[in-house]
Amino acid sequence: MFNKILIANRGEIAVRVIRACREMGIETVAVYSEVDRNALHVQMADEAVCIGPGKAQDSYLNMENIISATVLTGAQAIHPGFGFLSENSKFAQMCKECNITFIGPDAETIDNMGNKSKAREIMLKSGVPVIPGTEGSIETVEDALKEADRIGYPIMVKASAGGGGRGIRIVRAKEELKKAFETAKSEAKVAFGDDTMYIEKFIEKPRHIEFQILADNYGNVIHLCERDCSIQRRNQKVLEEAPSPVMSHELRKKMGEVAVKAAKSVNYKSVGTIEFLVDKNFNFYFMEMNTRIQVEHPITEMITGVDLVKEQIRVSAGEKIEFSQEDIDIKGHSIECRINAENPKKGFRPSPGTITLEHLPGGSGVRIDSSIYQGYTIPPTYDSMVAKLIVHGADRKEAISKMKRSLEEFLIDGIDTNIEFQLNILYNDSFQKGDYDTGFIQSNEDTLF
Numbered sequence: 001m002f003n004k005i006l007i008a009n010r011g012e013i014a015v016r017v018i019r020a021c022r023e024m025g026i027e028t029v030a031v032y033s034e035v036d037r038n039a040l041h042v043q044m045a046d047e048a049v050c051i052g053p054g055k056a057q058d059s060y061l062n063m064e065n066i067i068s069a070t071v072l073t074g075a076q077a078i079h080p081g082f083g084f085l086s087e088n089s090k091f092a093q094m095c096k097e098c099n100i101t102f103i104g105p106d107a108e109t110i111d112n113m114g115n116k117s118k119a120r121e122i123m124l125k126s127g128v129p130v131i132p133g134t135e136g137s138i139e140t141v142e143d144a145l146k147e148a149d150r151i152g153y154p155i156m157v158k159a160s161a162g163g164g165g166r167g168i169r170i171v172r173a174k175e176e177l178k179k180a181f182e183t184a185k186s187e188a189k190v191a192f193g194d195d196t197m198y199i200e201k202f203i204e205k206p207r208h209i210e211f212q213i214l215a216d217n218y219g220n221v222i223h224l225c226e227r228d229c230s231i232q233r234r235n236q237k238v239l240e241e242a243p244s245p246v247m248s249h250e251l252r253k254k255m256g257e258v259a260v261k262a263a264k265s266v267n268y269k270s271v272g273t274i275e276f277l278v279d280k281n282f283n284f285y286f287m288e289m290n291t292r293i294q295v296e297h298p299i300t301e302m303i304t305g306v307d308l309v310k311e312q313i314r315v316s317a318g319e320k321i322e323f324s325q326e327d328i329d330i331k332g333h334s335i336e337c338r339i340n341a342e343n344p345k346k347g348f349r350p351s352p353g354t355i356t357l358e359h360l361p362g363g364s365g366v367r368i369d370s371s372i373y374q375g376y377t378i379p380p381t382y383d384s385m386v387a388k389l390i391v392h393g394a395d396r397k398e399a400i401s402k403m404k405r406s407l408e409e410f411l412i413d414g415i416d417t418n419i420e421f422q423l424n425i426l427y428n429d430s431f432q433k434g435d436y437d438t439g440f441i442q443s444n445e446d447t448l449f
């Protein structure tokens, strides 16, 4: 096992990884940008190294500085968290060349699965059901028009390098395609430095259901059941729950087997997630694989009792998974609400600033993964997600009531948050019945604000 790990991230996920390390007796090194001097992860780690100015490009994405900090502090491994360098194959390769363990899959796997159009091709060849669409990427508007005619409208234009819901446009008719293609392409160029595009058939009213994978270096691949992430705003997850309210035992078995097959076909190691879209008739299609720990991993931990970050560290250190698929059992129900510093009433405008008062909910079955504290100033520089509220109940009904009372206990003053917005989702009838799809927020706009 490693003696010391450097965490190349910030915010709640950096705190989450530090906690796992501490429990495992592993020393931690935090890295931080100049605007993150007072951040919680800096205070919690055993050591902390400043890696540059606030701009992510100069600090959390600065590979040379992060590698230098690792060598300087004698850390043997780097945990990349999510976002930033977590799906950067160049960085994974660089770690390898410097004899540092990248806690994730190898560079080649990231390359294959991180590129969404390439991943589609690989999955098609492996016999995994994929959303109908282009084979590989498309270059020009003319090609896009041709492909869209073949696939049939409505379609989705998507960036191969996309993530976080960006670089995606729905196109319902031919006339809209040119503009959508061009705006999504330029958004991708700015956000990901890569404007390769592809097209998929738009699935009407789908559910986003994803499977958690855990794989070691010895060919053992298991899944830890599903998460339903259909509550989304602009293709970005807002609330997640596990298990999915619409999942049957048979469908779980079928989808789980496909997810494991998908991971095996790319020789996957580490934790990862296979994302599917499921249509009204319960046909399911591979959408993408995330080759990293995910934001919503805690709900899986709550229902399976497996600590995914510890397992991720263990398999990276070359340990074997000590349980099998048969040992994975679902216990109860879990929900996560992403708490963002933003104002839903003002178009979800980010709301950085100083937290003047904070009271966190607690009690049985309540978990908070956060990076904020009273007196902390949230910089305007990064993602607006500042906390995750996770609950675990004996069943879905109890999880919902636990989440309601926890959101009602949660006090944050000094900044705007989406706590009330989340509460309105919990009170919605269709949500309570489990009857929703990815269009839920859009079609309930009048009651959620």
Ligand code: ADP
Pocket: 082, 083, 084, 087, 161, 162, 163, 164, 165, 191, 192, 236, 237, 290, 293, 294, 295, 296, 383
């Ligand atoms: P998850 O799939 O874990 O729910 P999200 O899509 O919410 O993840 O993304 C988690 C974080 O990582 C967000 O801050 C998001 O903006 C960022 N992110 C995800 N993918 C990328 C990417 N390809 N490039 C840059 N940032 C990304």
Ligand code: ADP
Pocket: 131, 156, 158, 162, 163, 164, 165, 166, 168, 200, 201, 202, 203, 204, 206, 208, 232, 235, 236, 275, 277, 287, 288, 438
């Ligand atoms: P990201 O890499 O940003 O996470 P995804 O490919 O996972 O992008 O898509 C994000 C979300 O966009 C999905 O969860 C889903 O709600 C919506 N979406 C993506 N592709 C389609 C599609 N072909 N049909 C309908 N909705 C889609």
Ligand code: MG
Pocket: 275, 288
């Ligand atoms: Mg996705």
